[in-house]
Amino acid sequence: MLVSSLVSFATLWSSSVCAILAKSPSPTRTCTIAPLGSGRDDTSQVLGAIARCGHGGHTVLRKGIYNITRKMTWDLVDSKVDLFGHLSFTPDIDYWLNATNTYRVVFIQNQASWFVVTGKNWEVDGHGVGGIQGNGQPWWEYFTSHAKADGDGRPISLTVYRAEHGIIRDFAIEAPPFWCNTVADSKSVIYDGMRCNASNANPAFAGTNIVPNTDGINTYRSDDIALMNWDVTCGDDCLAIKGNSTNVVARNVMCRGGNGIAFGSLGQYANLSDIVENVLLENIELHRIDPSVQPNMQNGVYFKSWTGSVNGVPPTGGGGGTGFVKNITAKNVFLDGVNLPIHLYQTNGGHSIDLPSNLTFGELRFENWTGNALGNKIVDIECSVAVGCADIRFADFDVSGPAGQAPSFICKNVQGLTGLDVPCNATGAP
């Protein structure tokens, strides 16, 4: 069942009052390695160091490029890893797309992973210089002429799976082919300092978004997660909070380009309910960047569920799932040129004849928003006619549209909306 904030490692830690809770493990053994050099394969020596020092020890990867050629799991228990170099995953697209060569531990949409960190009471520190080189450029180009779909095997760069009391610190992920991060089936994980950068560098693709699905993170089936000090340049969701993410705080997040911060998509699996509860987004900026690098800057914060009908099966189809999203706060948000600051829709992947979704959104708070939208539509909240949304509160919401155009605020099937100084159109509250 849902765990309340009784023993809330990550979210307490993030309020800094309780920083002492996040004491690093005190390791004994140390394993230190350096890259073998050009043309050599580092996978075995990295796995060897983790095997020797990953339980109760300290592993140091000196600076340089580690050539990683096959899937890799770090099982860490009472352990620290200092990563001063880059784990560089070979851009052998055919190899990685072969399902036998990646893990499929992330249940949702059957997504693939090439690197999994698991275990208990660990810390992985990139010291602001180390992390992952995803070598995404050839991947992005490959998929401009090949069909892509959820679950097609494009690997998540860093997957934290079945982890408890883990810390990822000052870590960078360059050129992720697909999602930059995922945390799944985990509890009490802190990311403090995460940079993800998916930027096309080939002038032939200037002005097009060839980096779809490079989400900063997807959280799934995880409780007590802190995302502190993030800087994400991508062509998709900056953060995506998916089903059964509870007690999540994201603070000091810079989103450069992409689709904005997503809750969802939810309700894709007809046999599962998606619960998202107690999420705080605080000190968030979303900036449109040079359109030749990334033309997309779609939303500020948005919410999406599939319809009530089942249209095919996951990973690519779905719908009909239930659940709820509640107690969500997005405060101190600054927008620079987003298309649509706040959007909620429950028709993802559906058709107009579909049954309305039964997944409910409520207790949504938007506080202290400033900045500007590109279009005149500022808020578009379209809740399911079957269940509606309840209790949506705005405070100090001051986002402007283009000069000389009347701003538009759309609300459908919403009960109990307060705090906007213009009326929000409501049609047919349930």
Ligand SMILES: *[C@@H]1O[C@H](CO)[C@@H](O)[C@H](O)[C@H]1NC(C)=O
């Ligand atoms: C990585 O290792 C593979 C296998 O040994 C090798 O073929 C490849 O050239 C190496 N890559 C780099 C960049 O060193």
Ligand SMILES: *[C@@H]1O[C@H](CO)[C@@H](O)[C@H](O)[C@H]1NC(C)=O
């Ligand atoms: C995937 O890799 C396995 C193991 O190397 C191999 O047997 C299989 O033929 C490969 N599949 C494809 C479609 O290449």
Ligand SMILES: *[C@@H]1O[C@H](CO)[C@@H](O)[C@H](O)[C@H]1NC(C)=O
């Ligand atoms: C992202 O990478 C691109 C290309 O390498 C670089 O120009 C840009 O400055 C990087 N962005 C950030 C925020 O580091």
Ligand SMILES: *[C@@H]1O[C@H](CO)[C@@H](O)[C@H](O)[C@H]1NC(C)=O
């Ligand atoms: C729910 O359905 C998915 C397929 O859509 C299946 O993989 C999964 O095992 C099912 N889960 C349960 C709890 O029945």
Ligand SMILES: *[C@@H]1O[C@H](CO)[C@@H](O)[C@H](O)[C@H]1NC(C)=O
């Ligand atoms: C979420 O948690 C609820 C309650 O524990 C469970 O019934 C549901 O299947 C979970 N959903 C997913 C997507 O795991």
Ligand SMILES: *[C@@H]1O[C@H](CO)[C@@H](O)[C@H](O)[C@H]1NC(C)=O
């Ligand atoms: C609502 O979520 C916040 C985190 O944003 C949490 O501090 C608070 O305790 C939650 N409220 C309830 C009633 O659970």
Ligand SMILES: *[C@@H]1O[C@H](CO)[C@@H](O)[C@H](O)[C@H]1NC(C)=O
């Ligand atoms: C939504 O819930 C209502 C009431 O329980 C039920 O009658 C309806 O069939 C549900 N809709 C879907 C799409 O499951």
Ligand SMILES: *[C@@H]1O[C@H](CO)[C@@H](O)[C@H](O)[C@H]1NC(C)=O
């Ligand atoms: C509102 O948010 C901005 C950042 O967007 C911040 O600088 C300012 O201090 C916040 N105001 C209050 C009263 O918290």
Ligand SMILES: *[C@@H]1O[C@H](CO)[C@@H](O)[C@H](O)[C@H]1NC(C)=O
């Ligand atoms: C409300 O809806 C009417 C009719 O669609 C439209 O003319 C008006 O601009 C809307 N008002 C707002 C505040 O969005």
